Amino acid sequence: MTLHSWYISPLFTGIFVILGIIVLFQILVRLIISKSGDVTRPINYLSGRLAFFSVVFFAALGIYFEVVVFDQGHDLAFVNFRLLLLFYVTIYLSRKSSFTILGATWLTRIILWGLTTGTLYFLFMTLCIYLLTLGMITIIRRYNLPQIYLISTLDIILGILWATFYYLQLPYFGTVSIKIALFNWVSFVIMNAILEFGLTHLNQENNYLTMLSHQATTDPLTKMNNYLSFKEDFDKLYTSFHKNNQSLAMIALDIDYFKRINDTYGHLAGNQVLEQIAKILMDESAKSEGAQAYRVGGEEFNILLPNLNLQETNKFSHHLQDRIRYSLFPVNDLRLHLTVSMGVAILHEHDVTSNLLYERADQMLYHSKGQGRNRITLENELN
Template sequence: MFTGIFVTLGVVVFFQILARMLISHSGSFARPLNYLSGRLATFSVIYFSVLAIYFEIVVARYTHDLNFVDFRLLLLFYVTIYLNKRSSVTIILVSSLMRIYLWGFSSGTLLFFLFTWGLYTLILGLTSISRKLELRRIYLIGLLDVFVGGMWLLFAELKLPYFGTISTSKALYNWFSFVVMNAVLEFGITHLNAEDNYLTLLSQKATTDPLTKLSNYLAFKEEFASQYAKFYNLKTPLTMVAIDIDYFKRVNDDYGHLAGNVILKAIAKIILTETAKVPEAKAYRVGGEEFNILLPNMDLKQAGIFSHRIQDRVRYRIFTVNDEDLRITLSMGVAQLQTSDISANLFYERADQMLYHSKGQGRNQISLEPQQDKNS
């Protein structure tokens, strides 16, 4: 039983470690971990499919399932509860195919299919009812414990040839072992999920501007360096838009900082809305009234069109502050990554130069750097 506890916890902890490494490599912890879609869903399927294959190999080595029923039940329960239907069905299908490969179409294989898929359907039903009734997960875990107890006592009573003779005391011991492992596993998963949520919260606070809800300068520095390294040797373009709110100091001086905050939030919302329409694009508040937008896979001309959409939405909007209607404009600079940008700073400085060019031309302008061939 104690071996089972350490094995089940080890499986979950190792899974969490690998998942965090994957998230760390591909981005940050600023978003909650989502095992239902994307890379983490794919990773979950691969990880637990490998585990299912391992169990089938070990079971085949010992020629019966008896010593590994609890482990496999836990695997089945938790992939059904925590993953989506497609992921859980894929894992069970992999396990079933491995079963056929190792055992052939024997009576044991038939019982395995009936038991596994029947139990999977039952767990889906219980999970669905639990969610509709908004029950805490502990009640679902308790129901599963009761079911497993009945299952072990049924095995002891029926004395199936496939499992061999199981005494009532052995069945009760296996049931007790399952309940303990299930409780420890639930505790471990709950604790690790709480830690993940805490890391997400810390990351969000560290990388998100509290006023506008855009990513802040710290996030920009990290992601700008990452995008530069990714796109520098690629033929696909990377452009950056630098934005400054015109005469923003006058707004603060004339109407107060609270009014300035209203303007900042409204403009940030416009920027975020337009950025969300572009795949992989991301907006940042990098200073008081300054914003940057990174546009992967978008060339200079397209970035200019994109910038005009933002500028027009701000230019033609009436901002009401302290019962007064204000007109706000933006100055913008646009640059595209070039081969000559041997450091990320050179790319950043060119976008900044274009922004100051717009401000020098009387503001309310968009300046695009002269277009060059990146590979020239």
């Protein structure tokens, strides 16, 4: 057997398989995040839909490996891939998720092979490696050690494991020569390094994209969603209205005499007012299912309220107005009374574009300001 056929070709195949699995997983993760519409939060594989998807994806991969091993007739097939899968789901996923994946591979093994001696060896070996990996992860995280310590320890464990296979020559495992043991250990070390590099790089890229998305859609002063985020959400809700018959109301809101606050107390005081108003808007919006508040301009805010009719939105807006009106806003050494003006409109079936609702809410707002401010105008009041 030539060096090329014995070493280079199988190793390259393994590397491309590993990279392909990583890239496919990350593509599907980004697809799930984009479909959910929440691209500004850090990616979390420990809970929620991504945890569920991770379990399904890697459990399916583990089951596939076991089916291939059964077809080959001995456990030598895909040993490195199966161990890498076991290591990295234990490292990156929660204990519940990783054990679920391990359980899926165990169940598949038992169904295909039965409770043979080889199966018992397999269950014992994978359980020991799983517990050992958990212990190493605990130590690494407790003492805040670099990840390279963990990766290097995995390489050592696999070196010991392949040496064990060589010296014991387990019958269900097939004949393991020194050349096979050395090749598989070297292959594991290289694939382990590439896998760690690939995962680290893709996670950093995902975090960077998340940060950019957050910066692009979040107002830096108030931490509210900004106008770009408003337009994206508004267009989605407009589509949902016509597709799923989901109602949609909008409140356009201005802080009354905000310029006077800036002129009298300074722009830093004005920023304090904006932050405090924003907190109230976000707090109140959180009480209505699906509602979201946005800062769309200087002292201008919009609130989108799906599933509410005009009367319900009117009740919401008056409660919001009262909370602001009867609150005291600390500015410098003072406590200011503030009021807001609002315009309320609801989406209709004959609205051929989303801008029509936006314009009606805006018209209602300007009517409230024209009538002396500290008012709420509903669109049906001007008909």
